[in-house]
Amino acid sequence: MATTNRYRSGLERQVARQLELAGRPFGFEEDKIDYVKPARRSKYNPDFHVLKKRDGSKMYLESKGRFLTEDRAKHLLIRDQHPELDIRFVFQNANARISKTSSTTYARWCTDKGFKFSDKGQIPKDWLNE
Secondary structure, eight states: OOOGGGOSSHHHHHHHHHHHHTTOOEEESOOOEEEEETTEEEEEOOSEEEEOTTTOOEEEEEEESOOOHHHHHHHHHHHHHOTTOEEEEEESOTTSBSSTTOOOBHHHHHHHHTOEEESTTOOOHHHHTO
16 A cells, blocks of 8 residues: 555545555556657656456556646547556546636546546545446
8 A cells, every 4th residue: 555645635645545445455656657759758657556356457547636738648648559558537626627718628528538537536436346
């Protein structure tokens, strides 16, 4: 289990606490996933990885208060380059708009792009039971 003093936000602490209370083994920012940004190699450091009960593969949870343009572009690149990864978002507010000038919310963006997400910093119980 990860220690709570390593988190950079209250939302990350909240997600970690839910995983601890559910008795789910997890790591925090331990894995490094290579991906290529146009014209340069980069690394993505997911917030959390959780071992799935059924098949032992990893589910990655990314806790997001703000979901910036750079974040969205990065996750599309990672998904395209690593379609086998199960990356999900735990939003503080999934109904926040992606920009002041857009009517698209974080939830709508995830739905349109095929990402699973949750709202209000809560990990869905069905995710924890996978």
